[in-house]
Amino acid sequence: MFQLNDxxxxxxxxxxxxxxxxxLLFARAGARVIVADFNKEAGLQTVGEIEAAGGKxxxxxxxxxxxxxxxxxxxxxxAIDILVNSAGISHIGKADTTDEADxxxxxxxxxxxxxxxxxxxxxxxxxxxxxxxxxxxSIASSxxxxxxxxxxxxxxxxLAMTLSVAKxxxxxxxxxxCVSPARVHTPFVDGFIARTxxxxxxxxxxxxxxxxxxxxxxxxxxIAALILxxxxxxxxxxxxxxYPIDGGFIKLNN
Ligand SMILES: NC(=O)c1ccc[n+]([C@@H]2O[C@H](COP(=O)([O-])OP(=O)(O)OC[C@H]3O[C@@H](n4cnc5c(N)ncnc54)[C@H](O)[C@@H]3O)[C@@H](O)[C@H]2O)c1
Numbered sequence: 001m002f003q004l005n006d007x008x009x010x011x012x013x014x015x016x017x018x019x020x021x022x023x024l025l026f027a028r029a030g031a032r033v034i035v036a037d038f039n040k041e042a043g044l045q046t047v048g049e050i051e052a053a054g055g056k057x058x059x060x061x062x063x064x065x066x067x068x069x070x071x072x073x074x075x076x077x078x079a080i081d082i083l084v085n086s087a088g089i090s091h092i093g094k095a096d097t098t099d100e101a102d103x104x105x106x107x108x109x110x111x112x113x114x115x116x117x118x119x120x121x122x123x124x125x126x127x128x129x130x131x132x133x134x135x136x137x138s139i140a141s142s143x144x145x146x147x148x149x150x151x152x153x154x155x156x157x158x159l160a161m162t163l164s165v166a167k168x169x170x171x172x173x174x175x176x177x178c179v180s181p182a183r184v185h186t187p188f189v190d191g192f193i194a195r196t197x198x199x200x201x202x203x204x205x206x207x208x209x210x211x212x213x214x215x216x217x218x219x220x221x222x223i224a225a226l227i228l229x230x231x232x233x234x235x236x237x238x239x240x241x242x243y244p245i246d247g248g249f250i251k252l253n254n
Contacts, residue, residue, distance in 0.1 A: 002232040005030035009082035009231070010074065012064055012117055015042030017186030018136065019086030021220035022227050026082075027055030029228055034077050035059045036117075037087065064113030067120075074120040079128060082231050083121045085114045085135045085158075090192050091150045103150045110154030114161060122169060130173025132231045135162050137178040137242060139249050155180075159242055166240035175239040177230050182246035183208055185217040212247030 009026050013019035014035035020042075027033045027050040035057060037043035043059040050057035060073040064087045074080065091098070091106045114135055125131030139145070140152040141159040162178040169176070183189060189208070197204040209216045226245050229235055244250050 001234055002228050003030050004082070004228070004232065007081040007231075008032045008034065008077065008079045009084065010034045010036055010060075010077060010080050010117075010121065011084045011086060012036045012113070013085075013087030013136075014046050015039045017086075017188050018181070018184060018220045018223045019084065020046050021224035022084050022086060023057065024050060024053075025221070025224040025228050026231075027053065027057055029232075031056075031082070033057040036062060036064075036073060038063045064116055065108040067112075067116045070113075070116040071120045074117075074124070080121045080124045081128070081131055083117060083125075083131065083133045084227060084231075085117050085133070087113055088136055088154075088188075090188060092147050092192070092196060093149055094147060095149045098150050103153075106150040106154050110151070111157045111161075114158055118161065118165060122165070122174065125174050126169065126172045131175075133162075133165060133174065133176040134227050134230055135176070135178040137162065137180045139180050139182045139244065139246050141178075141180055141242065143250055162242065163240055170239060175236070177238060177241045177243065179223060179226060179230070180242055180244045180246065181218055181223050182212050182244075182249035183217045184220055184223055186220055189217065211253075212249050213252040214247030216247065218245060218247065 009031045011019050011023045014023040015037035023033045023046050035043045035046045040061045047057040047059045062069040062073040088110045135158050137158045138155040140148050141155040166176040193204050
């Protein structure tokens with residue numbers, strides 16, 4: 001079950017965290033993996049780990065917020081059967097404490113970056129007769145989180161783009177879903193804790209772990225497993241859905 005033999009999967013943000021876990025798992029499931037990241041060193045590291053394990057992978061290096069770069073990089077890929085949009089950045093702030101430059105930066109990576117990848121990949125999928133798209137949304141897409149104004153704006157847009165794409169291309173054999181994790185233990189979270197709470201890293205890690213009723217953060221591999229299922233033929237009936245994977249955050253935090 002859940003094999004991706006003969007499929008080519010482009011994974012933005014495949015150099016780190018959830019995107020990297022997806023890249024490693026997809027390669028084990030038989031996919032040819034294209035790691036798309038602007039951190040060349042990290043992207044090549046993922047490619048190297050896949051090849052060392054006997055899998056097939058290559059890298060394309062691009063800033064997802066720049067349409068020309070995304071289009072040119074995706075043109076280098078022979079076929080795109082699966083697109084996983086995992087590249088993303090975080091931001092802390094409320095509406096009155098978020099400055100314009102930060103708002104624009106979060107928008108350009110988390111919203112426009114997803115649009116750019118969709119814009120480049122969908123014509124290819126249509127021409128091939130279908131494809132599967134997974135976007136990384138978040139619990140912030142549908143729940144009010146404290147101090148996450150710009151980030152929530154961006155993840156709400158990811159959820160809306162997911163529904164729009166699922167509707168528009170259902171007749172082209174393209175399935176599009178999103179995944180909404182609560183906190184996942186990745187460099188994204190470690191970096192945020194180190195920047196925001198210097199000297200209190202351990203205490204804050206414990207505190208943030210407990211915001212999930214299950215008492216811990218997710219592992220990137222747990223998110224990757226859900227994404228593998230959603231991209232497999234076993235999930236052929238699933239489109240236009242948002243999948244929380246949140247240790248009980250949305251429904252049990254009361
Ligand atoms: N970690 C969490 O708790 C969590 C929870 C919910 C949703 N998410 C979402 O999951 C996705 C992945 O998060 P992660 O925790 O794995 O992050 P991460 O920081 O570990 O990895 C993100 C990757 O994206 C790449 N990237 C960033 N900006 C880019 C750009 N402009 N162009 C190309 N590549 C770029 C980075 O180089 C990095 O390799 C993000 O969209 C994030 O919002 C994360």
